[in-house]
Amino acid sequence: AQSVSQHNHHVILSEAASLELGCNYSYGGTVNLFWYVQYPGQHLQLLLKYFSGDPLVKGIKGFEAEFIKSKFSFNLRKPSVQWSDTAEYFCAVTFTFGTGTRLQVTL
Amino acid sequence: KAGVTQTPRYLIKTRGQQVTLSCSPISGHRSVSWYQQTPGQGLQFLFEYFSETQRNKGNFPGRFSGRQFSNSRSEMNVSTLELGDSALYLCASSLEGGQGGETQYFGPGTRLLVL
Numbered sequence: 001a002q003s004v005s006q007h008n009h010h011v012i013l014s015e016a017a018s019l020e021l022g023c024n025y026s027y028g029g030t031v032n033l034f035w036y037v038q039y040p041g042q043h044l045q046l047l048l049k050y051f052s053g054d055p056l057v058k059g060i061k062g063f064e065a066e067f068i069k070s071k072f073s074f075n076l077r078k079p080s081v082q083w084s085d086t087a088e089y090f091c092a093v094t095f096t097f098g099t100g101t102r103l104q105v106t107l
Numbered sequence: 108k109a110g111v112t113q114t115p116r117y118l119i120k121t122r123g124q125q126v127t128l129s130c131s132p133i134s135g136h137r138s139v140s141w142y143q144q145t146p147g148q149g150l151q152f153l154f155e156y157f158s159e160t161q162r163n164k165g166n167f168p169g170r171f172s173g174r175q176f177s178n179s180r181s182e183m184n185v186s187t188l189e190l191g192d193s194a195l196y197l198c199a200s201s202l203e204g205g206q207g208g209e210t211q212y213f214g215p216g217t218r219l220l221v222l
Contacts, residue, residue, distance in 0.1 A: 001166070034210070043110070044197065044213040090150065095140065095163060099149035 002027045004091055006098035013081050014106050021076040021101050023065075023091030033074045034092040035065055038100075044090070050074065061085070081105050108133055111200050111214035119220045125186040128217045130198030132179050138162075138204025139181040140211060141173060144195040156181050157204055185219075193221045 003026040013019060025031060035047040048059025055067040065076045074091060086105045091098040112131045120126050132139050140163075141153040152165035156175035173183045179200075185192055195218050199211035 036213075043215055044199075046210045049210060092150075095152040095155065095165070097142070097150035097152070099147075 002093055002096045004093055004096050004098040006091055006101050008101045009099070010102045010104070012104045012106065015083055016080045019076070019078040019081045019103070021089055021103070023074045023076065023098060024072050025074065025093045026072065027093060031093050033067060035059065035063070035076050036090045036092060037087050038090070039087045047076070047089070083107055111198055111212055113198050113214040113217050115217060116215065117218050119222065120188050121222050122188055122190060124188050125184065126188060126219060128183045128196055130181045130183070130214060132181070132200030133212055136200035136202055136212070137179050138201045139175055139179060140199045140204065141181070141183050142197040142199065144197055144216070150197065153183065155204055162204070188221045190221050193219060
């Protein structure tokens with residue numbers, strides 16, 4: 001069965017720090033990869049997605065992710081986080097979601 | 108466009124009872140998926156419906172069932188509730204869904220508490 005692993009369960013960063021959240025998946029075929037974000041009190045929403053083409057994809061609010069096929073990874077990055085990025089982040093391969101990473105950004 | 112709506116938003120039931128949750132997708136979306144979200148397990152996929160047919164299914168027992176109507180609205184039913192069924196149940200819609208991996212648009216969820 002397909003699985004998605006997010007190794008960072010809770011990350012605490014200061015504003016302006018750089019962010020990288022890890023995501024690894026098990027499926028070796030063609031994959032459709034997503035990062036979703038859930039801000040406090042809000043619905044899950046799409047941050048970015050990768051289907052094909054340039055393995056470096058850019059999403060909303062300055063986030064980007066890199067698809068590395070050889071490593072089965074799709075890590076999320078942001079060069080400088082803001083307090084408003086405090087949220088839970090989920091990596092997904094179609095219907096299979098990781099357990100999420102809670103990001104807390106301190107002032 | 109209105110977003111995905113789910114009713115009711117909160118529900119309290121006792122063990123052994125059954126429950127039905129409702130989801131109205133974004134207008135024009137034909138695929139509806141259901142997820143169970145718990146603190147320890149994250150989001151777990153229940154099933155996906157498209158054109159009134161279950162097209163994909165997760166690894167949940169048969170107590171969890173669903174259906175989709177001709178207007179794409181969907182219901183999820185859980186029979187013989189157990190304490191472990193307490194969770195946030197999320198509905199998501201997309202245009203066509205399936206293995207194409209379209210963006211899913213999530214509703215606010217129904218929080219179910221089983222006592």
